[in-house]
Amino acid sequence: MALLEIHDLRAAYGHVPILHKIDMHVEQGEFVGVLGHNGMGKTTLLRAIMGFVTTKGGRIVYQDQEIQRLPTYRRARMGMSLVPQGREIFPNLTVLENLTVGILGKKGSLDRIDEMLEYFPRLRPLLDRRGGALSGGEQQILAIARCLCNHPSLILLDEPTEGVQPSIIHEISEVLQKLQGQQNLTIVLVEQNLEFIVGLASRIYTISRGVLDTEIPIDEIKDSAMVAEYLGFGA
């Protein structure tokens, strides 16, 4: 059964159209990737699903309920969570406070923080440090842990590897695989990092100029010639 279905979705910033007739479906427990160049509408797609971008038409169905008119916080309470590009942690709050805000939105238990620290032990010695004082990689881990504190059923991940050192990318990749297996999470990952997305996703959409035009089988995308054909850049 599809957890998320998108039909004929259109979105714009003011009068500038960004997304055109997007159709997409994500099954419960699936890890789906969206691959595309800069400026093709990847981030706008995730922001439209989360409710930050006003849609100009089409439907977003989540857990069998149309949500395109719901405000962002209602979507979050239904189990959607976004890890945005640029992390957007709260810079003047400590790491512990950042994680606590992640819980409070859905009135969850503080025990969830301990659970997240088991997955991300790197954060434990940093709990009293301000979010703004962390490195880019640590901020990315914090952003993912904060989103997971919210007990999401669908995670929208926007370029989590951007500006992050390789060792932390590897750590994020491992934890995401582990979490998906253990907690049956559904994840939509937007990326330009081909190796990262191929290592995690079971299905990949490509997006070009606001159109979700091709669904590439994961075996084919490992073929660099095929990637060059679809995206114009090699693996």
Add this chain to the structure above:
Amino acid sequence: MDYSLVVAIELVREVAGLILIATGLAVIFGMMRVINIAHGEFMMLGGYTVVLTTKMGVNIWVAILILAPLAVGIFGVIVERCIIRHLYGRIIDSLLATWGLSLFLIGFVTVVFGNTVEGVSNPFGGFAVGQYKVAGYTFFLIFAAVAFIASVYLTLKYTKAGLIARATMQNSDMVEALGVNSKHVYMATFGIGAAFAGLAGGLLAPISGVVPGMGALLIGKAFITVVTGGAAVVAGTLSASTILGSISQAVTFATNPVYGDAALLFVALILLRLLPQGITGRIFTRSI
């Protein structure tokens, strides 16, 4: 010796007065970045709430400590929902709208109560310090300011509501993505800032009296204190109130109140020249 003691008490009272009038504005301007020109009139409404309710026979402490902040807080929530909510991020528009609200409130209260000073009986008597006399209410004001700023700090630092408010003011989109209705948080924060103004107006009513134009006298000092203090609500208000209040009152004692107010402005100018982000932009940067 007696004179020095009286001067010291008055210095602390001036600092306490600045803390009381600036804290609400620090919440609304410092945290929410809304320039509320009507904030002085919110204080005036707090004063008139005390005048009106005590005339109706309500106990003065109930009027000052409960009814004034409650009435102005509710009024603040209505103002946020009807006016401010549509103007977040539009600084000039919100400035003009709240200026209009300020003029309306002054005119409305003048029509209802007249342009005369309404007195509120001082609930404490005075006592002698040597050959001088100090009002007992002065000590109550100092105590109230300390309790007030301490409760704001404890709320922001240690409660869930305070944490959500701080997070929302830093990044309202992200807070929404975590399931918090940021519009409710903004509304509540503005209402609390207004309630603080009502409390300040109520607390000051017994010593200054209440008049429709009193807000204009308070708003200038409140803004100067908040801007000088910087973004941190508690540390900024405390540090700026202490520096500006002490110097202003010392100069007032040495010369007269006009020079005292001029000294406050002069010191604020120097501080902002040296610390453009306010005191907490350079010092106490991790404070709330």
